[in-house]
Amino acid sequence: MRIEFTKMQGAGNDFVVLDETRGRLGLTAAHYRFLGDRHFGVGADQILTVRPSPAEGIDFEYIIHNADGAEVEQCGNGSRCFARFVRDKGLTTKDVLRVKTQKGVISPELTPDGRVTVDMGAPVFAPADIPFDPRGAQPVAVGEWQKWPLALDNTAQAAPVLVATVSMGNPHAVLLVDSVETVDVATLGPAVQQSGYFPQGVNVGFLQVIDRSHVALRVYERGVGETLACGTGACAAAVAGMRLGLLDARVDVQTRGGVLTIAWAGAQGDLSAPVRMTGPATTVFQGVIELPDSL
Incomplete structure (x- = not known):
């Protein structure tokens, strides 16, 4: 054909x-x-x-x-x-x-x-709707939101990793990192995906905050592996950074493939506001x- x-x-x-x-x-x-x-x-x-x-x-x-x-x-x-x-x-x-x-x-x-x-529509935070199964894990409060500790098998990660969870129409786990250049995406990405906490799989974002309006991001995507950019991943990471009090309402997200601009009025309190993404x-x-x- x-x-x-x-x-x-x-x-x-x-x-x-x-x-x-x-x-x-x-x-x-x-x-x-x-x-x-x-x-x-x-x-x-x-x-x-x-x-x-x-x-x-x-x-x-x-x-x-x-x-x-x-x-x-x-x-x-x-x-x-x-x-x-x-x-x-x-x-x-x-x-x-x-x-x-x-x-x-x-x-x-x-x-x-x-x-x-x-x-891109409004982000979804309810664990069951992401879907995310905490499996007995207790959230760690960060400001008015929280991160979740995930115990990972088959990695050198001794302590649980802390992730922010959100859906942008598909499930995302966002990890804050000191540097996107040095983080072991190839190990941690599949480890989070295979952890059993996400019944439909998950896209794993590695977020480095540069300042309140600029971040760097790498994403290990479900069914693909690491990509040069992920639009929903950029939205999820920006929203997570905003809810954690680290970012302003408009953020430039530097991916390996280029810059995406994410804006969300929810940073001012309206969690039902849609996320808007602009890029090439x-x-x-x-x-x-x-x-x-x-x-």
Whole structure:
């Protein structure tokens, strides 16, 4: 089966984007794994699929698969690329869209400077809704919020690690670190993911506070591994830093792939306020690929 695709990136987080507005391609999890494979396929952190409006008042539906073939709830950098794709392909003339995801409706907005701002919805803090199972752990109070101690197996970490937990449509655990350059992401990331505290898996963020409006971030993503950037991870990390009293309401998040700007009115007390993320979305190339029949 031959299919057309577009390769895009947002702050280094890269995607294969597929157009299903005129009909379903009928791809399986194995097809998505093939497309995401950097040796045999196109190569991507996620595969994004554009589908037609599922309901009145909605412009498109947005489906996301990780490189391991699993469907996931949300991808912030992908949502910006999604908006750029539908505009550049002439699928819409709107600057502000309403797009259905697995976890609700998002509203990407194309800005005059070429970047895209996305209303990512309100963060979720209730453990059961993240979902996060404390498994008897007791939270450690930090200001008006808390961190959770997680006991990790198979690491050199003698004491439990303290994490802030939040959902941005997908689950995140945020660790404060002294330096994103020296932290052992390759060990701690999978250790937190495999700890059993997160029944649907978790994206693990390593947050270094530079000052109240600047942070550095690395993210070990569920089903992908470490990526150059993670949009929902940047939102989760910024929100966690704000709730812990470390950051102001608008923060530049330096990822390895570029800078994302996160703004949240909840820093002033309205926890139900949506998080807004602004960043780049760029088309890299377009092509046609033959998907093997024997996957």
